[in-house]
Amino acid sequence: MIEEVKIEYEKVVLVGIINQEQDEVKSKEYLDELEFLSYTAGGEVVNRFTQKVNVPNPKTFIGTGKMEEILQYVEENEVGTVVFDDELTPAQQKNIERILKCKILDRTGLILDIFAQRAQTSYARTQVELAQYQYLLPRLTGLWTHLERQRGGIGMRGPGETEIETDRRIVRDRIALLKKKLQIIDKQMATQRGNRGALVRVALVGYTNVGKSTLMNVISKSEVFAENKLFATLDTTVRKVVIGNLPFLLSDTVGFIRKLPTQLVESFKSTLDEVREADMLLHVVDISHPNFEEHIASVNNILSEIKCIDKPTVMVFNKIDQFTHEPLAEDDLVTEKEARHFTLDEWRHTWMSTMNGNALFISAVNKENMDEFRQKVYSAVRDIHITRFPYNNFLYPEIAIDQE
Numbered sequence: 001m002i003e004e005v006k007i008e009y010e011k012v013v014l015v016g017i018i019n020q021e022q023d024e025v026k027s028k029e030y031l032d033e034l035e036f037l038s039y040t041a042g043g044e045v046v047n048r049f050t051q052k053v054n055v056p057n058p059k060t061f062i063g064t065g066k067m068e069e070i071l072q073y074v075e076e077n078e079v080g081t082v083v084f085d086d087e088l089t090p091a092q093q094k095n096i097e098r099i100l101k102c103k104i105l106d107r108t109g110l111i112l113d114i115f116a117q118r119a120q121t122s123y124a125r126t127q128v129e130l131a132q133y134q135y136l137l138p139r140l141t142g143l144w145t146h147l148e149r150q151r152g153g154i155g156m157r158g159p160g161e162t163e164i165e166t167d168r169r170i171v172r173d174r175i176a177l178l179k180k181k182l183q184i185i186d187k188q189m190a191t192q193r194g195n196r197g198a199l200v201r202v203a204l205v206g207y208t209n210v211g212k213s214t215l216m217n218v219i220s221k222s223e224v225f226a227e228n229k230l231f232a233t234l235d236t237t238v239r240k241v242v243i244g245n246l247p248f249l250l251s252d253t254v255g256f257i258r259k260l261p262t263q264l265v266e267s268f269k270s271t272l273d274e275v276r277e278a279d280m281l282l283h284v285v286d287i288s289h290p291n292f293e294e295h296i297a298s299v300n301n302i303l304s305e306i307k308c309i310d311k312p313t314v315m316v317f318n319k320i321d322q323f324t325h326e327p328l329a330e331d332d333l334v335t336e337k338e339a340r341h342f343t344l345d346e347w348r349h350t351w352m353s354t355m356n357g358n359a360l361f362i363s364a365v366n367k368e369n370m371d372e373f374r375q376k377v378y379s380a381v382r383d384i385h386i387t388r389f390p391y392n393n394f395l396y397p398e399i400a401i402d403q404e
């Protein structure tokens with residue numbers, strides 16, 4: 001008998017702002033992504049609120065009127081969580097919590113929550129826990145900022161102050177402990193990586209949900225967990241792959257996202273070491289996503305942060321089966337042609353054509369253009385192999401890859 005599993009989704013409201021950097025269209029796209037993140041975390045978005053804000057209110061981030069409107073909605077609809085797309089200061093978070101009387105999260109807090117839910121191995125859990133404590137530490141101080149004016153005055157030298165100090169010490173001790181624990185695992189992992197010998201290393205990188213794990217499964221015939229939620233993969237998987245007669249190591253790792261919390265980049269150092277130590281990168285892009293160019297920029301930002309931007313890279317534009325564009329009528333002389341009107345072929349002739357053939361267009365799900373993909377990866381890996389081991393050049397003659 002099949003048991004019916006009922007998933008209880010928590011009611012969530014989103015709040016975003018419109019300003020010089022993000023117009024209405026951008027703001028909507030960011031909230032779409034935030035909605036997907038909320039859904040991944042187990043929330044059902046029931047409403048969105050946006051406000052034109054140039055200088056955020058230092059106390060409550062958005063203005064009083066808008067806050068009233070949200071409060072009314074939250075109370076009438078029994079909303080459990082309100083998620084802000086932008087980073088809130090610990091004090092703002094506290095103040096808003098007091099007004100709306102429900103859970104308040106910002107994008108970073110939400111991403112941390114998803115990571116915590118999805119971390120499987122003890123290594124990933126340790127990394128996430130560290131990031132969470134680092135996020136929490138300034139917020140423990142924040143609990144008391146509303147009393148700042150009275151700090152040190154009468155009544156503030158009692159247990160209140162001691163309690164927060166104790167809490168902070170416990171958190172700091174925990175952070176130190178987790179860091180030590182990670183250091184030990186890091187060393188073990190570095191040794192493991194060292195033992196892998198002379199094989200060329202290729203790392204799949206890219207925005208979350210673009211199809212890295214799916215592609216890994218197709219190439220290495222392995223079973224890496226892939227699903228249509230964000231951050232399906234938190235741990236790195238490494239597989240030995242053979243194309244033609246050429247073996248190499250392929251790694252699949254955590255996906256990137258706009259505004260990836262710095263605490264996470266930091267604590268995922270060792271996971272990202274796999275990327276750092278790779279000889280070349282396969283930067284996977286979901287070309288069917290309206291924001292794919294911005295995703296590329298976010299990924300490149302993080303690659304720069306971890307000093308990997310200069311590695312040989314092949315851009316893999318995935319999900320061509322799902323790609324659509326808005327056709328522009330021939331007699332339409334008014335609408336300006338923009339990215340959303342480009343056909344796949346037109347895209348190929350944009351900046352993508354300047355990549356010296358290092359751009360591939362595939363569908364990992366439908367296995368379209370996989371022969372071209374294999375041929376390209378084969379020759380790129382072979383080039384690296386030859387420069388590293390010129391003497392066994394003969395092992396890897398130029399061959400055509402078996403058509404499967």
Ligand SMILES: Nc1nc2c(ncn2[C@@H]2O[C@H](COP(=O)(O)OP(=O)(O)OP(=O)(O)O)[C@@H](O)[C@H]2O)c(=O)[nH]1
Pocket residue numbers: 206207208209210211212213214215225226227228229230231232233234253254255256318319320321322362363364365366
């Ligand atoms: N239509 C279509 N969907 C795809 C393709 N490749 C992957 N997907 C789907 O995209 C979703 C995400 O795929 P994953 O392989 O989990 O993506 P990922 O990049 O590993 O994601 P994270 O691990 O979350 O960073 C899944 O639902 C896949 O089935 C493709 O070529 N076409």
Ligand SMILES: [Mg+2]
Pocket residue numbers: 212213214225226232233252253
């Ligand atoms: Mg994945």
